[in-house]
Amino acid sequence: MELPIYLDNNATTPLDPRVLEAMLPYFTNKFGNAASRNHAFGWVAEEGVDYAREQVAKLIGCTDKEIIFTSGATEADNLGIKGVYEMYQDKGNHIITATTEHKAVLDACKHLEKLGAKVTYLQVKADGLIDLQELEAAMTEQTILVTIMYGNNEIGVIQPIKEISAIAHKHGALFMTDATQAVGKIPVDVNADGIDLMAFSAHKMYGPKGVGALYVRRKNPRVKVTAQIDGGGHERGMRSGTLNVPGIVGLGKACELCRLEMDEEAKRLSALRDKLEGALSQMEESYVNGNTEHRLPHVANISFKYVEGEGLMMSMKDLAVSSGSACTSASLEPSYVLKSLGLSDDLAHSSIRFGLGRFTTEEEIDFAIEHTKAAVNHLRELSPLWEMFKEGIDLSKIEWAEH
Amino acid sequence: MAYSEKVMEHYTNPRNVGTLNKDNKNVGTGLVGAPECGDVMRLQIEVDDNNVITDAKFKTFGCGSAIASSSLATEWLKGKTVDEALAIDNMDIVEELALPPVKIHCSVLAEDAIKSAINDYRVKNGMEPIAMPKSHH
Numbered sequence: 001m002e003l004p005i006y007l008d009n010n011a012t013t014p015l016d017p018r019v020l021e022a023m024l025p026y027f028t029n030k031f032g033n034a035a036s037r038n039h040a041f042g043w044v045a046e047e048g049v050d051y052a053r054e055q056v057a058k059l060i061g062c063t064d065k066e067i068i069f070t071s072g073a074t075e076a077d078n079l080g081i082k083g084v085y086e087m088y089q090d091k092g093n094h095i096i097t098a099t100t101e102h103k104a105v106l107d108a109c110k111h112l113e114k115l116g117a118k119v120t121y122l123q124v125k126a127d128g129l130i131d132l133q134e135l136e137a138a139m140t141e142q143t144i145l146v147t148i149m150y151g152n153n154e155i156g157v158i159q160p161i162k163e164i165s166a167i168a169h170k171h172g173a174l175f176m177t178d179a180t181q182a183v184g185k186i187p188v189d190v191n192a193d194g195i196d197l198m199a200f201s202a203h204k205m206y207g208p209k210g211v212g213a214l215y216v217r218r219k220n221p222r223v224k225v226t227a228q229i230d231g232g233g234h235e236r237g238m239r240s241g242t243l244n245v246p247g248i249v250g251l252g253k254a255c256e257l258c259r260l261e262m263d264e265e266a267k268r269l270s271a272l273r274d275k276l277e278g279a280l281s282q283m284e285e286s287y288v289n290g291n292t293e294h295r296l297p298h299v300a301n302i303s304f305k306y307v308e309g310e311g312l313m314m315s316m317k318d319l320a321v322s323s324g325s326a327c328t329s330a331s332l333e334p335s336y337v338l339k340s341l342g343l344s345d346d347l348a349h350s351s352i353r354f355g356l357g358r359f360t361t362e363e364e365i366d367f368a369i370e371h372t373k374a375a376v377n378h379l380r381e382l383s384p385l386w387e388m389f390k391e392g393i394d395l396s397k398i399e400w401a402e403h
Numbered sequence: 404m405a406y407s408e409k410v411m412e413h414y415t416n417p418r419n420v421g422t423l424n425k426d427n428k429n430v431g432t433g434l435v436g437a438p439e440c441g442d443v444m445r446l447q448i449e450v451d452d453n454n455v456i457t458d459a460k461f462k463t464f465g466c467g468s469a470i471a472s473s474s475l476a477t478e479w480l481k482g483k484t485v486d487e488a489l490a491i492d493n494m495d496i497v498e499e500l501a502l503p504p505v506k507i508h509c510s511v512l513a514e515d516a517i518k519s520a521i522n523d524y525r526v527k528n529g530m531e532p533i534a535m536p537k538s539h540h
Contacts, residue, residue: 308441310466314406314414334441345439382420382470384445384462385438400437 003318005364009204009357010153010181010299011322015250016206016358022253023208026246034243035234045245052252056213059255060198061189068214068235069248073180076199076214077104079239080176083225084145084197085112088174092142096173098122098130098159099340101149104199105178109147118142126342127291128157135164139171146175150182150198154324154337154353155290156299158182165194174223180204180212184258185296186266190215196223202247206358207254211247214239261358269356270297272365276354277302279369283376285389289338289351298356301338303347306386307379312352315375319368324351346385406467407501413471418478421460423447431524433516442469442509446516448480448488450524456480456488461516468506472496472513480517485524489533491517 006014026048034049036042053064070076085095097109099121109119120138122130130148139146146168151158165175176197182188183198184205190198201212216238217223231240258265277300281288285305301324304312309323324335334348343351354368380386388395406414425432429450436443442465449458459477463470475496480488496502496510514536522532 306464308465308469310441311414311464311470314467345441349438349441382417382462383464384434384443385464387422387462395438398434400439400443 001361001363001367004320005318005360005368006320007354007356007360007364007368008320008322009360010156010353010355012203012209013206013357014359015208016254016257018257019207019250019253023246023250026249030245032245034245035232045243048245048249049243052248052255055252055256055259059188059259060183060215061191062215063218065236066190066215066218068216068238069243069251070199070212070214070239071210071244072203072212073102073178073199073201074104074212076201076212077102077178078108079214079225079228080197080199080216081105081108081145081147082112082228083238084174084176084223085115085117086226087224088144089117092140092144094118094120094140094142094144096120096122096135096138096143096146096148096168098124098148100124100128100152100154100337101147102153102178102180105147105149122148124340128152128155128289128337128341129159129291129294130164132160132163132167136167139167139173141171143168143171143173146173147197148175148177150177150179150188151185151296151299152290152337153181154335155301155341156181156296157290158186158294158296160294161193161195165196169194174221181296181299184255184262185298187262190217196221197225202251202254205254205258208247208250211244211251213251265358266297269360272360272362273298273300273354273356275362276300276356276365276369280304280372283373286376287347289341289343300354300356301351302354303338303343303351304376305347305350306383306389307376308349309351312350312375312379315378316352316371318371322353322355324348324353409500410468410471410502413474413500414467417461417470417474419458419460419474419481420462422462423449423458423460428527429524431520431522431527433519433521433523435515435519436465436469436512438464441465442512444469444473444512444516446473446476446513446520448485448520448524450485454484454486456483456485465509465512466506468500468502468509469512471500472502472509473516475499476513476517485521488517489521 032041032045034045057064168175174196183200196217198215203209287303289301338348444463459480461473463473493510493514
């Protein structure tokens, strides 16, 4: 077992060697521009792209013509949201999203607000899921787009996508989802789920960084987005720019591997995650964040009360994890996602996200459990809050100095 | 962001972790920060009849830099007179630990904790509290 152990697979995943192998020829002898129509170099590159497009389409149950390759999920989110707004703004200017979305979605919506869009940011319940009745109540005749993420990047909760898309469609709006954390991890089928647009990325599913895709529905209804990058008219005019052929080939291969191995892998990962979470949540004053029933198989987000997340990560130097606490500014803002669940700031500051992946082993999980326990105990020995809690002092009654 | 070696050293081997009896007249306790801000420091000093700090203890809830700042502060306090302790400036801590700009507030909190502990001691012993520095936050 090599240290440190990587348990931050929601941030990015390592490239699968099989994906790398598929990509390599497209860096060297198959280097052609996929848009070169007049010679074999171009045809070979185009073949690689076409094949990848089919591999991607097969994973999410769409046709190859519905895939627009982008530089990643952030660009796909931007293209989907801004592109729909620009294309359909004569029909309405209202967009509905949620407070726990990724910044790529939230900031694209904020950008549109400056251009005249009205955006509703749905609050989530304490378990991280949106309230369908609130969504229904928020729909207006002006609503052109509902965009709600599939699986959350911090806590892993899976939104009721089918129900959400049904509500959107009932009111004549399109439904988009940022499925960056879900595609390749759990079954996602754009037809069964009623998805009109979907953003996702290769590097969250053992593919390379710098490539992703936007699914854009072509039938029932035919959806169009206004291009956000103009140029040579690639990707049916929706996203210009020379295709990243090796990256696209890598995305395709990554999708194929996920499709073939998903069932078994999801079972293996959820068993390991449950082992980790079970052991750590048995510790005194530790809390699992988010709904544990509707959840991605590989994520656990746990708050260890009375210790601060960043300090804790420093103690867990043999584990690469992520914290909801960012002690990097005077304002010390904890995770907005955890705060949206109604977590108090101190519990949000005390959270650690464990993201398991394809290369995580049981031995590593056993080590992570012991290492985390030791770090939490060590920091609690250092924590004045833990001492006060143990003495039975009610911390909420203390007048903390203005800070 | 990488931590400096000195921060790591204090963080890994924190000095003077613990608790003094806050009810003793010769013990001053400073509790600064707030849980919702992600850092709370408790710093305590024990002062002898000659106004010399004979012992100092801390406990801190916070990031590595906050823990290192308070650990360093207790190390510096021991053996100093109360007046000398008042002269410790947060920038001394910044320099010693090579704290980056985003972590300067940790040193400010440590300076606040020192002054707050001294004030607690002064008030307990019938002296006027000194003016607390303006919070840098």
